[in-house]
Amino acid sequence: MISLKKVTKYYGRLKTLSEVDLELKAGYGYALLGPNGSGKTTLIKSILGLVIPDSGSIEVCNEPIKQQSQYRKHIGYMPQVGQYPAGLRMAQLFEMIRGLRPDAKNIDEELIETLGLRPLMDKRMYSLSGGTRQKVSAALAFLFCPVILILDEPTAGLDPVAVEILKEKIIREKKSGKLLIVTSHILSDLEEIATHMVYLFEGSVRYNSPVEEMKKETGEKTFAKSIATLIRHQDLQFNELVKP
Amino acid sequence: MKWVVTFCLLFLAVMTLHAKSTVQTTDALLRELKKAKAGDTIIIKSGHYKPGNIIIDKPMTLIGEGLPVLDGENKIEIITVLAKDVTIIGLKLINTGVSSMNDFAAIKANTAHRLKVRDNVLVNSFFGIHISNTIGAEIIHNTIYHDQVAEESSIGNGIHLWKSAQAKIENNRVSGHRDGIYFEFVTSSAVKNNYIEKNLRYGLHFMFSHENQYIENKFINNGAGVAVMYTHSIKMIKNIFSQNWGSSSYGMLLKDISDSEVRENQFLNNTVGIHMEGSSRIKFFKNIFQGNGYALRLQASCDNNDFKQNNFQQNTFDVTTNGVTVLNNITGNYWDRYEGYDLNKDGVGDTGYRPVSLYSMIVERVPASILLWRSFMVFLLDRAEKNFPAVIPENLIDNKPSMKPYDLFKKSN
Amino acid sequence: MTQMLKYVLQDVIRARFVLFYWLFIVAVTTLLFQLDSDPAKVVVSLLNVILLVVPLVCIVFTTIHFFNSYEFILLLMAQPIARKTVFLSQYIGVASSLALAFLAGVGLPAIAFGGAAKVLSILGIGLFITFTFVSLGFLAASLSRDKAKAIGIALLFWIYFALIYDGLILWVVYAFNDYPLEIPTLILTSLNPLDLGRIVMLLSIDVSALMGYTGAFFKEFFGNLTGEIFSLAMLSVWVLWPLWVALHRFKHNDL
DSSP states (O other): EEEEEEEEEETEEEEEOOOOOEETTTTTTEEEEEOOTTTTHHHHHHHHTOOSEEEEEEEEETTOTTTTOGGGGGGEEOOOOOOOOOBBHHHHHHHHHHHTTTOOOOOOOHHHHHHOOGGGSSSBBGGGGGHHHHHHHHHHTTTTOOOOEEEEETTTTOOOHHHHHHHHHHHHHHHTTOOOEOOSHHHHHHHEEEEEEEEEETEEEEEEEEEEHHHHHHHHSHHHHHHHHHHHTTTTTOOTOOOO | HHHHHHHHHHHHHHHHHHHHEEEEEEHHHHHHHHHOTTTTTEOHHHHHHHHOOOOOOSSOOEEEEEEEEETTTSOOOOOEEEESSEEESSSSEOOOOOOSSOOOOEEEEESSSTTTEOOOOOSSSSEEEESOOOOOOOSSSEEEEEESSOGGGGOSSSSEEEESEEESSEEEEEEEESOEEEEEEEOEEEEEEEEEEEOOSSSSSSSSSSOOOEOOOOEEEEEEEEEEEEEESSSSEEEEEOOOOTTTTEEEEEEEHHHHHHHHEEEEHHHHHHEEEEEEEEEESOEESSSOOOEEEEOOTTTEEEEEEEEEEEEEEEESSSSSEEEEEEEOEEEOOOHHHHHTTTSSOOOOOOOOOOHHHHHHHHHGGGGGGGGGGHHHHHHHHHHSSSSSSSSBBSSBBSSSSSOOOOOOO | HHHHHHHHHHHHHTOOHHHHHHHHHHHHHHHHHOOOOOOOHEEEEEEEHHHHHHHHHHHHHHHHHHHHHHHHHHHHHHHSSOHHHHHHHHHHHHHOOOHHHHHHHHHHHHHTOOOOTTTTHHHHHHHHHHHHHHHHHHHHHHHOSSSHHHHHHHHHHHHHIIHHHHHHHHHHHHTTSEEEEEHOOOOOOOSSOOOOOHHHHHHHHHGGGGHHHHHHHHHHHHHHHHHHHHHHHHHHHHHHHHHHHHHHHHHHHHO
């Protein structure tokens, strides 16, 4: 569904992505891991077209995305930190986003209800807490029932109840055959979501295989532990994820 | 009323001493002209006459009734006066011949003292009225115009005087000629209340014509304005010079003029209000300079001129000069750009005003820099220079600038 | 696009700055009309406002606005909307609200004081200057990812066109004083939208000033149809090229 071929991106002299090759398929959940500055967000932004790679190609649904925009109707994106026009009321925000896609048929407002956003609709965006803003981001990502969901640190800043609600939602969506790309520092969250594990380090894909295989390889039962083992064995520098 | 009647009767009595005839056809006119003796009067009835060149060689009077037309058919001069005491009234003279050899005119006079030309209309003549060697000519209330677009070289002057004296030129309108009024070697004459408009070259042009007076005339939108040269002792009072726009166009150009008086005139919306060079001892009092590109271009060759109580308003440049030394006296004028103060409330600014701006000097040297007019850069430059004069002439300064414009007269056109 | 434009306009209006800008222009215009009964003089004084304040406000506001709308743009970029659409609706939204504030700011007092006919040329030139400096504002914003730096660039643009460039022209014409300078000066001034706008405006209101020998040349040039087409074309070029460069950069910049 998404395929990256030799995607390379420089920021100045710094190589953030180095010939990344990836095939991401529908019905699977990909956990995108790596230390800070490993290129996770750049990779996600490249898929979204926010960042334009210096070389290589990206295809979404078999179409190259270069200077294209329509493919983004297939993608629901939840950014790491949701930034919204401060003066807007939440209702206006949702109305606006929906207004931009008047021909979208399936509207999924489930999260607005379950995350308890409905009573806050009159509030202006600047007055919302970081957690509430995260909820807004989540609700927006699922709003148009996209076939691809890209979630950048979806659980960061959310209260435990909301985390559970969101996780359930994510799992349900995945089961309905969607492609899921998730980054998170909280490995236990990934446990239930991820079917594949992609590990980025210094802009390259160091490890990419199904979680089951990874567990078999490492002989560990849980996702978190198998990753820790993997790091030790494979000499991946994983200090960001496994804190003492 | 009584005395008018008496006067008329008396006049008729005198007239009857001489023959008086009325004509209605060209033939009759020619016959009467041939027959006429000194002092006779011919009354020409309304009509269209093609008499050819009329030569008047004895004192006599031609009077038109109902504005008869005398047509030169673009071939000839219409009336040639070669005698004294000739009077021409109420004729419409049209279409003189055009020649580069002869100065054909609607009315040409030579040695025709006391010639009177009144109430005539002169249309499309090469020269309108051309007078030479004549003392005491009176040219009053004539309308002289040329309405065909012509080259400057293919048309003569409206009122042209050469080597004459004591002429009186009043209430005429002249337009479409080369120069509206042209004087050469004309002295002791008065030009009053004429309306000189849209002539191809100068509205008024004179040379070597001393001791003349120019009063209450309007010179409007002439090709190059008014140019006067090589003359002394003239008075120019209450004239209006306006709308003289063009690359070398002036409200008034003074060249080698001296010992004269220029007062209560209005210079409005001209490219240059007054341009003067080689001129001395002229008193410029109570004039209005308004809306001109350059109000006053004072070349360094001028000296001992006095500028007092003039109003300078809304000019692009008030004064420009091409030298550093200034030998003229500019005192007590009103400048709308003056920004000084008057602490003792005597109506006179406490600090001097420098009417020459740095930018105007730059424009004098590099005309192309006019394109920067009103730019912020120029504003800053002038500000800086006004406070710390380094380039502009140090002593070109009005030390007693008036705080308020002088109430001279209302603006009119 | 219209939907987008609506949001951008809402955003600009919500910022209230445009309202203050409008009030400022109304105040200045009213004041000038009150100080002077001669509309021609008012127009000349307004000219100074337009040549200094309008470009400054437009370029700085645009740059700041761009950075303030960064979140908005990010949000939109996750949607199936082309960058070009986002950019152009930003441009049109900002430019049209500033232009409207300017038009109403000068126009309403002018109508109230009965000088509407006199200010027409100023309105036209003011519009071009507004659009040009909004374009330049976007260009400045596209040249740096850092807000402070971009505002610095914007101010630099302004001071360059309002002041430095004219100083350079003055220096050039003075230095090459012995050569015929009409055409070079004409070309040089056309390369500055403020100079071009100023000259076009002066020719319509302050003719005597430009009436020296050289002035006649310029008057002739700008006065005829070719000149009008030329100045209109140049002014349009000044709106379009910074916009085009900014759009190009926006399309290829990372967000």
